[in-house]
Structures are given as structure tokens and as C-alpha cells.
Amino acid sequence: MGVYIFTWSVLRQALIEDEANPNSNNDFGKNIVPNLLAQGKKLCAYRFSGYWKDVGTISSLWETNMDILDKPEEINLVDRSWxxxxxxxxxxSHFIGSGAKVKNSALTDGCRIFGDVEHSVLSESVIVEKGAIVKDCVLMPGVVVKEGAHLERCVIDQGTVIGKNVQAGSFVEGEGPYTNHKICSEGICVFERGLTIKEGAVIPKNSMIDSDLEVPEDCKIIESKFRA
Amino acid sequence: MFNNAMGLILADNKKISLGELSNPRALSAMPFGGRYRIIDFMLSNMVNSGVKNVGLLTYNKYKSLMDHTGTGGAWSLDRKNDGLHILPPYVNSEATNISSDEELTGVIDFLRQSRTPYVIVAGANVILNTTFDSFIKSHEESGADISVMYNRDGTKFGNPSYILDIDDDGFVRDMLYNPAKATSPKCSLGILCLRRDLLIDILARQMAHGQSHFGIHSIVKMFDEFKVHGFEYSGVVLRINSVQSYFNASMSLLTDSVRNDLFWSGKPIYTKVKDEAPTLYFDNAEMSDSIVSDGCRIYGKVESSVIFRSVTIAKNTTIKNCVIMQDVHISENCHLENVILDKNAFVRPGVRLVGHPDYPIVIGKGAGI
Incomplete structure (x- = not known):
């Protein structure tokens, strides 16, 4: 799990030795701990029994967010003592309008929901407009989903605005200029922060919307980018 | 933003009772709008105006208020200079009870220690989101001794109401308390601006006449002696005068225009932070037209309601037109309509409670049904 407790003096010595080794990756799991083992130092394992997950990939980050909804007893966020x-x-507080549907989701302060939100995790101040569908998504603070947009399995970074009638995510078949199998899997689409996505854009599954990517003029879906 | 005024908030109002709801707390400590207390609005108005020195005048039941404000950190009022001051009744060592509350002694001391030329005085029962810049500017320009904010609500929020008769130059020439028939829609908001030294003089004189209670409108009433100028406020104002008006004010938050004016006008309303987890909506949750705060678990159906933090609404339960405060638990198969549930109330399975929109049922703090 990458959580260690060291005896201070042992760790200090190990780090000094590691620093002196030009072939080392300077990594705890790859170098420090194996070297200490090779030196015959006593190493004990501690078996952790609670919920844990490494969120180092897009799919595991998405999955862990979904665990908040699917395994609320395991990833217990409402324990007052912890x-x-x-x-x-x-x-x-968040507001859910009269035409809205909210199911199996986590919502927080500042959200304003007028569309359908299903099985999604929304951070603060997310707006989902009328007629929009948000399913299996992770929306970070300040994301706006405009009227009629349909998103499934999208992970959207802070402040990005999804234009009207955009279709994006795992239900959109095919490939496009933003398709990125290296980062995205399981149909998940990822959006960079601060983007405004053009009205009516169609974004196939496994896309990584990155404003630095050069795409042909007729494939451009980014209308603007907010620069702080 | 200005830095020439201090604030004084009267945290309770002896003329206003919310029955069981105001038993455990001062009026301004009344939970409101999901995650706020009434006082958050006035404190934020002051802070957003640049006021750095605020006194909260209390006389009893101030535990809840003090729990909420703490040292004022949420409003950036935890300062070495000035900041937030809670002014409980001044009780000298010989006093055997607080009924002879000498409110004014403490207030006068507090006012004397400040250096700002002006004081903004506000009551506990109005909810609005504003800054006082134009109010103070109007006060200075009018040449008035005292300025009072009003709007055109008339008597629609019920008693107590103070109807102002204002002449063509904007000066108050009469004030009617709870008139049977309002002659004018101009209703005082109980927010004053006046010179600090004038307020000290007025209070000292009232004390010398044996008065011990601070009354905002006893100052407005001095229109014979001082020039009292009216300043009209045109934004949203909610007045909490009774259980009914509390209920109506809560329900009015479900209207876009009210919510946008109070919460999304660019001037944040600060409140105590709680680090709650997000609210979870489960499979059969059905939500409509509602305000919901963090930390809730919703399994049932909620319609046109205001839900505070950490509320549980179990499955097959329907909530309609309700105000449900923090930590309330509502079990399965219940039906609640037009009900106000105070903090920590517990509703057992199968309970049916239906109030009338004009006369909601109130369930007191910690009650089990």
C-alpha cells in the first residue's frame, strides 16, 4: 500500500546509501525496502483490513469514486469519529430542481441539478442543466453540463463546461482524434480542467480531451480554455 | 468596502417567539436554509462590507449561538484587533438573578472601546444578502442623525412590524407598531446607521431613565428629536417573526429568484464549517425541488423541502413541504407533510404527520415520535 514505518536511524542510513547509488530509481518499493531486506534487516508486514485503493490510473480513480456509491459501508465517509x-x-446547500432525477449519487454543497444524475459523484458547485443526462460520471468542482448533454463514464476536471447536446463517453462507439488507449480504458473519457466543449460535440469512448493535442480543424471540439 | 463602521447585532428579540423552536436558542441562532443560522447572513453582510468589529448582544440562551460563532473564524473575525465580541448581560457580583439584565452597560463599554465613527445596528430576524456601502453613503449624504433601512413588505410577514411614514425628502415622520391597517408598505428592516457617539449618548440617556433593554425601534422612534432618514432596500428580504414566517421563508428558498439573490449574488454567506461528507442518494431516492445539505443519506422520496446536514430519510418514506434540521432520522414507511423537525428528532417507522401549509407541525429538538 506504500505506507511504511521505519526506524529513523535505519531509514537515514538506507537513504544515504541509496543516494550514493547512481543506478537506483530512488524508489521505496523498488530500492530502499529490497536493499534493507538484502542486508538482512528485520521487516514486518502489517495486514490492513479496511478499505483501500490505489488511484494511480484513470480507471482506478473512476472505480474508487464509484465505490463511494456502491460500497458505502466499506468506504464509510460519514463516520463522525473519523x-x-x-x-x-x-x-x-445543493439544490435539486423539480424536473430533476437524482439516483445512486453523491452530491455536495453548491450543486444545482435540473437534469438526470445517475450513479455519479459530483463535487461542489456542479451545475447539471435541464434535459442533461449524467451517468457513471465523476464531475469535479464547478463543472457545468449544459442542456441536453449526455455523458456516461466521464471524468471531468474542475470548471470544464460541457456544451449543449454534447454526447460523450462509453456509449459513443468509434474512435476520434482524442482517443487515447494509453490513459483511458473501460470506455472512460477524461476532460482537462477549464475547457469549454462546443455545442453538439460527439466524443467517443476512451477519449482524453487535452487542449495541447493538435487536431484537424474540423475535429476541434474545444471552444475555449480558461487560463488562470 | 469601508472601514469607518462597526457592527452591533441584537442576537435575540424578546418580541418574537418561535415556540418550541426558539426554546433552546436565541432567535439569531435559529438554523436556516440547510446549513446556516440566521445570524450568518447579517455577520456576512457586515464582513462583506468591510466591518471588522462586531458585537453580538445577547441576554439568555446564548450557548447555541456561541457554539456556532466560536471565535468568529468562519467570518475572519478572529482578530487581535477588534473582531467578534459576544456581549452577554452585564451581571455585577451582587446581582442574584439575570432578570434585571443590564444589557446596556456592556454595550456602552463595547461601543466606547471602538474608534470607528459609525455603527451599523441590526436585529436578529431579517435575512438578506447585501453590503452596507450605499446605506452608509446615503446616511452621510442625507445629513441625517440616524438612518433606517426599510423595504415595501408592509405587514405581510406578520407581527411585529414597524411601518414607517416617510416624507418626500426621505425623513421619517411617524412609525406605527403592528398597525391593524398599514397606511404605507414601508416596513422597517430594523437596520440602523448612526454615529457611534450618538448611539452612546442615546443609550446612556435610556439607562439614566431606568431602561435596561436595547430596542432598535426605540431609537427610530426618536424622529421628533433627531433627523431619521429612511433608506430603501430593494433586494430579497425574509423576515422571521413566527413559526409560520420561518416556514414560509424556508419554503421561499425553493424559488430561483430568492435563492439566487441570497446565495449567488457574488457575496458569500459564511457559516461554521463542518467537514461533512457528500450526501448519498440511493437506488429508490426520488428528489424534487429541494435543498439538501451535506452528510445526508436519502433512500426515500423528498419533495419541496429543506434538508439540513446529516439527515437520514429511510426507504418508502415520503417527505413533502418539510424543514428537516440537522441529524434528524426518519425511519421507513413514514409520510411527513408540512412539518418542521428540529435537530436530532427521531421519527419511528410508519409515522404519518400532516400539517397544514398555513400551520405546520413543529417537532421539537431531540423529540422521538
Whole structure:
């Protein structure tokens, strides 16, 4: 799990030795711990029994977010004796409008929902407009999903605006200029932060919407990019 | 933003009772709008205006208020200079009870220690999101001794109401308390601006006449002696005068225009932070037209309601037109309509409670049904 407790003096010595070795990757799991084992140092394992997950890939990050919905007893976020502290946005409670549908989802302060949200995790101040469908998605703070957009398995970074009637995610077959099998799998689409996606754009599964990517003029789906 | 005024908030109002809801707390500590207390609005208005020195005048039941404000950190009022001051009744060592509450002694001391020329005085029962810049500017320009904010609500929020008769130059020439028939829609918001030294003089004189209670409208009433100028406010104002008006004010938050004016006008309303987890909606949750705060678990159906933090609504339960405060648990197979549930109430399975929109049922803090 990448969590270690060292005897201070042993770790200090090991780090000095590791630093002196030009062939080392300077990695705990690859270098420090194997070297200590080779030196015959005593190493004990501790078996952790609670929920844990490495979120080092897009699919595992997405999956872990879905675990909040699917395994609320395992990844228990409401344990008052063991709160997860965070920055608290200064935003009002979330609002769910009269035509909205919200199912199997996690919502937080500042969200305003007028469309359908199913099996998704929404961060603070996300707006889902009327007629939009958000399914199996992870929407980060301030994301806006405009009217009629349909998203499935999308992981969208902060402040990105999805234009009207955009279709994106695992239900859109085919490949496009943004298809990226290296980063995306299981149909998941990823959106960079601060983008505005053009109205009506169609984004096939496994796409990584990256504003630095050069694409042909007629394939451009990014209308603008917010630069702080 | 200005830095020439201090704030004084009257955290309770002896003329206003919310029955069981105001038993455990001062009026301004009343939970409102999902994650707020009434006082958050006025404190934020002051802070967003640049006020750095705020006194909260209380006389009893201030535990809840103090729990909420703490040292004022949420409003950036935890300062070495000025900051937030809670002013409980001044009780000298010989006093045997607090009924002879000497509110004014403490307030006068607090006012004397400040250096700002102006004071903004506000009551506990109005909810609005504004800054006081134009109010102070209008006060300075009018040449008035005292300025009072009003709007055109008339008597629609019920009693207590203070109807102002204002002349063509904007000066108050009469004030009617709870008139049977309002002669004017101009209703005081109970927010004053005046010079700090004038307020000290007025209070000292009231004390000398044996008065011990701070009344905002006893100052407005001095229109015979001082020039009292009216300042009209045109934004959204919610007044909490009774259980009914509390219920109506809560329900009005479901209207886009009210919600946008109070919460999304660019001036944030600060409140105590709680680090709650997001709210989880499960398979059969059905939501419509509702405000929901963090930390809830919703399995049932919720319609046109205001839900505070960490509320559980179990499956096959229907909630309609309700205000449900923090940590309430509603079990399976219940039907609640037009009900206000105070903090920590517990509703057992199969309970049916239906109030009337004009007379909601109130379930007190910690009650089990």
C-alpha cells in the first residue's frame, strides 16, 4: 500500500546509501525496502483490513469514486469519529430542481441539478442543466453540463463546461482524434480542467480531451480554455 | 468596502417567539436554509462590507449561538484587533438573578472601546444578502442623525412590524407598531446607521431613565428629536417573526429568484464549517425541488423541502413541504407533510404527520415520535 514505518536511524542510513547509488530509481518499493531486506534487516508486514485503493490510473480513480456509491459501508465517509477533513467551500446547500432525477449519487454543497444524475459523484458547485443526462460520471468542482448533454463514464476536471447536446463517453462507439488507449480504458473519457466543449460535440469512448493535442480543424471540439 | 463602521447585532428579540423552536436558542441562532443560522447572513453582510468589529448582544440562551460563532473564524473575525465580541448581560457580583439584565452597560463599554465613527445596528430576524456601502453613503449624504433601512413588505410577514411614514425628502415622520391597517408598505428592516457617539449618548440617556433593554425601534422612534432618514432596500428580504414566517421563508428558498439573490449574488454567506461528507442518494431516492445539505443519506422520496446536514430519510418514506434540521432520522414507511423537525428528532417507522401549509407541525429538538 506504500505506507511504511521505519526506524529513523535505519531509514537515514538506507537513504544515504541509496543516494550514493547512481543506478537506483530512488524508489521505496523498488530500492530502499529490497536493499534493507538484502542486508538482512528485520521487516514486518502489517495486514490492513479496511478499505483501500490505489488511484494511480484513470480507471482506478473512476472505480474508487464509484465505490463511494456502491460500497458505502466499506468506504464509510460519514463516520463522525473519523472525519475526513478537507477545505470547505463557502457555498449554499445543493439544490435539486423539480424536473430533476437524482439516483445512486453523491452530491455536495453548491450543486444545482435540473437534469438526470445517475450513479455519479459530483463535487461542489456542479451545475447539471435541464434535459442533461449524467451517468457513471465523476464531475469535479464547478463543472457545468449544459442542456441536453449526455455523458456516461466521464471524468471531468474542475470548471470544464460541457456544451449543449454534447454526447460523450462509453456509449459513443468509434474512435476520434482524442482517443487515447494509453490513459483511458473501460470506455472512460477524461476532460482537462477549464475547457469549454462546443455545442453538439460527439466524443467517443476512451477519449482524453487535452487542449495541447493538435487536431484537424474540423475535429476541434474545444471552444475555449480558461487560463488562470 | 469601508472601514469607518462597526457592527452591533441584537442576537435575540424578546418580541418574537418561535415556540418550541426558539426554546433552546436565541432567535439569531435559529438554523436556516440547510446549513446556516440566521445570524450568518447579517455577520456576512457586515464582513462583506468591510466591518471588522462586531458585537453580538445577547441576554439568555446564548450557548447555541456561541457554539456556532466560536471565535468568529468562519467570518475572519478572529482578530487581535477588534473582531467578534459576544456581549452577554452585564451581571455585577451582587446581582442574584439575570432578570434585571443590564444589557446596556456592556454595550456602552463595547461601543466606547471602538474608534470607528459609525455603527451599523441590526436585529436578529431579517435575512438578506447585501453590503452596507450605499446605506452608509446615503446616511452621510442625507445629513441625517440616524438612518433606517426599510423595504415595501408592509405587514405581510406578520407581527411585529414597524411601518414607517416617510416624507418626500426621505425623513421619517411617524412609525406605527403592528398597525391593524398599514397606511404605507414601508416596513422597517430594523437596520440602523448612526454615529457611534450618538448611539452612546442615546443609550446612556435610556439607562439614566431606568431602561435596561436595547430596542432598535426605540431609537427610530426618536424622529421628533433627531433627523431619521429612511433608506430603501430593494433586494430579497425574509423576515422571521413566527413559526409560520420561518416556514414560509424556508419554503421561499425553493424559488430561483430568492435563492439566487441570497446565495449567488457574488457575496458569500459564511457559516461554521463542518467537514461533512457528500450526501448519498440511493437506488429508490426520488428528489424534487429541494435543498439538501451535506452528510445526508436519502433512500426515500423528498419533495419541496429543506434538508439540513446529516439527515437520514429511510426507504418508502415520503417527505413533502418539510424543514428537516440537522441529524434528524426518519425511519421507513413514514409520510411527513408540512412539518418542521428540529435537530436530532427521531421519527419511528410508519409515522404519518400532516400539517397544514398555513400551520405546520413543529417537532421539537431531540423529540422521538
Amino acid at each position: 472525519k475526513i477533513f478537507s477545505r470547505n467551500p463557502v457555498k449554499p
